[in-house]
Amino acid sequence: MEKQTMNHLSVDDVKQMLLYVGETITASKDYLGQIDAEIGDGDHGTGMATGAEAFMKKLRESEFETINDVFKTTGMEMMKSMGGASGIIFGTMFSDGVKQLESKSSIDHTGLADIFRGSLDSVKKRGKADVGDKTMIDALDPAVQTLESDASKEWTLTEVLKHAEEAAWNGVEETKQITAKHGRAKTLGERTKGYQDAGATSVWLIFKSMREWVEQHEG
Amino acid sequence: MKKIMNQEENVMEETLQGFIDAYAADYERVDGVNGVIYRHMDPDKVSVITGGGAGHEPLFVGFAGKGLASGAAMGNVFAAPNPDTILEVTKAVENKAGVLYIYGNYAGDVLNFDMASELAEMEDIETRTVKVSDDVASASKENKEERRGIAGDVFVIKAAGAAADAGLSLDEVTRIAAKANENTHSIGVGISPGTSPGKKAPMFELPDNQIEFGLGIHGEKGIRRAEMMSADDLADEMLDHLLADAALESGDEAVILLNGLGSTTLMELLIVNQKVHKELLAKGITVYDTDVNSYCTTQEMGGFSITILKLDEELKTYYDAPAHSPYYHK
Structure with missing residues (x-):
């Protein structure tokens, strides 16, 4: 294993990283549930944990040739298992980013930026939502933008992911200022102000746990 | 909240297991997913599939039956079914003549049914969709969809x-x-919240002396x-909203459903119901049929x-046709 600065992720690295993401989501079930309960129906934590358990099981029992397969499998398992709007949306976030991408067995931070750009575009299209609608896009969009703007920098993966994580968190903070326009929270209108969006919080957790995994596996 | x-x-x-155990002669479970199908289907006819989040019983499972849906795809409590469940139910019903999806218009249901529809088309099963959008309190008349x-x-x-x-x-x-969807208009009133199974807090806050017109399920x-x-x-207040929106006038015929929330x-x-009838009669509207029941519930919501x-004459024909499930008869 590479003990120095980590600049590339192998197929197995991506698998291990996503397993760590899954464990973080599962451990955050109650936290996400409580956030959702304020303005939604409180099932976001349970839903995300169901999806995480499904993709972790599939990742553990499968062999992968490409990074594309790891991401695609993760997303498909979420879509198949979760239900609700978040099953499709988070499934799309993992599965669709690699769709237009040539098969890869190693990626650097430019590759990650490409993948999550594809994810973001697909999520926006499928969810018919955009920045400012108080959805997970409010965290994913700024995270992807920093990934893209950092792609040309001579940064380590940890630094790049840390920056994306911060951008996602700022997005989560901004959702507190927004009135919901999508999903069940939409019907609560003004009452949703002051509360952060649960889906955006999940996006932040995903970037945070990817950063943590990479950081722990650097020298 | 105590819950059994x-x-x-x-x-x-x-x-679902309790439902199948009770009515196994007429219904079967779709392998591996939270879906049920009605056993006595005609292979030459179109199948209707309904579905949605659990917790609204007897909808949606209880509306599979004779002259009703052929199958129901169920999600977890108050969460849309996943595409895999919908697809497996679609494959389990008679589908040569095509399948019509009917479900309530919620973001999660739309995303999952649309994806299932794409997957079904890949397996050469033709599908159509009608999203039910009857709640007049949830958007303006111009935005019925x-x-x-x-x-x-x-x-x-x-x-x-x-x-x-x-x-x-x-x-x-x-x-x-x-x-039927175009001609169907509803409005609800909530007087107390329900509790999602396993959750400690009620689904929403409503002070004891307060009610909410148009509260969603x-x-x-x-x-x-x-x-x-x-x-x-x-x-009176509910009929004011409804009649204006439904464009019902003297001389029209209508069916009334009074639905308890739990x-x-x-x-x-x-x-x-006695007041509803009195008011409709006074307005010259003929009540063709009335159903007082609890079909679409939200746990113990009040x-x-x-x-x-x-x-119209066409809808009357289909409304009058025989239908049967353990929870609905016509």
Whole structure:
């Protein structure tokens, strides 16, 4: 294993990283549930944990040739298992980013930026939502933008992911200022102000746990 | 809130198993997913599939049956079914003549049914969709397609099931279902919240002396909060909203559904019904049929909805057609 600065992720690295993401989501079930309960129906934590358990099981029992397969499998398992709007949306976030991408067995931070750009575009299209609608896009969009703007920098993966994580968190903070326009929270209108969006919080957790995994596996 | 249940994660599984155990002669479980199908289907006819989150029993499972839906795809409590479940139910019903999906208009249901529809097309199964949008409190009349689906599911499934049973083509069954949806308008009033199984807190806050007009079946915000009022005053205010929106006039014929939300008693519903009838009669509207029941519930939520299906000769034919499930008879 590479003990120095980590600049590339192998197929197995991506698998291990996503397993760590899954464990973080599962451990955050109650936290996400409580956030959702304020303005939604409180099932976001349970839903995300169901999806995480499904993709972790599939990742553990499968062999992968490409990074594309790891991401695609993760997303498909979420879509198949979760239900609700978040099953499709988070499934799309993992599965669709690699769709237009040539098969890869190693990626650097430019590759990650490409993948999550594809994810973001697909999520926006499928969810018919955009920045400012108080959805997970409010965290994913700024995270992807920093990934893209950092792609040309001579940064380590940890630094790049840390920056994306911060951008996602700022997005989560901004959702507190927004009135919901999508999903069940939409019907609560003004009452949703002051509360952060649960889906955006999940996006932040995903970037945070990817950063943590990479950081722990650097020298 | 006390609730008769086992582990939270088994609520859906055990609900479906209980249903199958009770009615195994007429229904079977779809392998590996939270879906059921009605056993006695005609291979030459269109199949209607309904579905949605659990917790609204007897919808949606209880609206599979003769002259109704052929199958139901269920999600977890108050969460849309996943595409895999919908696809497996689609493959399990008779599907050579095509499949019509009918479900309440919620973001999660739309995303999952649309994806299932794409997957079904890949397996050469033709599908159509009618989203039920009867709740007049959830969006303006001009934005009917944005409205939520509540108890009106019953009339749309009834009309589509009857049209399918009559041997109509997929496009015709879809047209009838869409027409039934256009002619179906509902409004609800919530007087107390329900509790999602396994959750400690109620689904939403509503002070003891307060009610909410137009409250959605998951606690979504309605039109206005008010002090608790008499049954007659409730009926008056709800009919004002409904009749204006449904464009019902003297001489029209309609079917009325008074739907309890879970903890509201039949006695309360009947008290409201006498006022509804009195008002409709005074306005010259003929009540062709009345159904006082609790089909679309939200656990122990208190309150009810009034649904009006405006009839024409075509819809009357399909409304009158025989239908049967353990929870619905016509």
